[in-house]
Amino acid sequence: MLAVAPIAGAAYAQSAPSAAAVAAAQDPRDADYRLGxxxxxRVIVFGEPSLSGEFEVSGSGMVALPLVGQIKALGLSTSEFQNGFAAALRDGYIKDPRVSVEVLNYRPFYILGEVTKPGEYPYSNGLTVMKAVATANGFTYRADTRKVFIKRANENTxxxxxxxxxxxxxxxxxxxVKERYF
Incomplete structure (x- = not known):
């Protein structure tokens, strides 16, 4: 999801979202997506290329950014993270920072149980359970193909x-994917 502060003229064209970013921004799940x-x-600070770049959310839920250091990202939406970074920059570094944040790669999903190749796989927009099973090379012959169990990232059960x-x-x-019972 890309949130861009209003920028005029040719400078805006440099940070215009790609077609993939536009498609992701139209995905209704992204409005509530929480960083993890x-x-x-991809963080862009308009007019400050040394502060812009690609950054990963660490295991502790923090992002190490130039000039301001570690900023919390875990559980925040991209706009909340963007506002937090802009506030940190305003606190003694840049008078009126214009910041945009876009998720380049989402955290992976995991599939286990009765699939041919259980493991960790990269997430892509529009991923369904059937596509996830296909990514893991399909069901084993023992798989229960009628139901699966899903543990969402933000839930305990x-x-x-x-x-x-x-x-x-x-x-x-x-x-x-559970084993079927005959």
């Missing part, structure tokens, strides 16, 4: 979900 460990961000082609996977989710 493993997310990779897993939910049993009837397998449906439209069931969405979110960044950081853990999908468990």
């Amino acid at each position: 460990a493993g997310d990779k961000l 897993e939910q049993q979900i009837t397998l449906d082609a439209g069931t969405l996977v979110l960044p950081g989710d853990i999908i468990r």
Whole structure:
């Protein structure tokens, strides 16, 4: 999701969002997306290329940024993180910083249980459970293909979900495919 402060003229064209960023911004889940460990961000400070760049949210939920140091990102939306960084820059560094933040790579999802290659895989927008299973090279012959269990990144318990082609996977989710009983 890209949030761009109003910028006039040719300078705006330099930080215009890509087609992929526009598609991600239109994804309704992104409005509520909360940053987590493993997310990779593109941070742009207009007129300050030395403060701009690509940064990763650390395991502790912090992002190390030039000039201001560590800033909390865990659990924040991109706009909340953007506002926090701008406030830190205003606190003695830049008079009126214009900051934009975009998620480049979401944290991975995990799939385990009765799939051919369980493990960690990169998340992509529009990922469904069926696509996640395909990414893991399909079900094993023992898999229960009627239901899966999903533990969302921000929840403590897993939910049993009837397998449906439209069931969405979110960044950081853990999908468990159970063994079927004859």
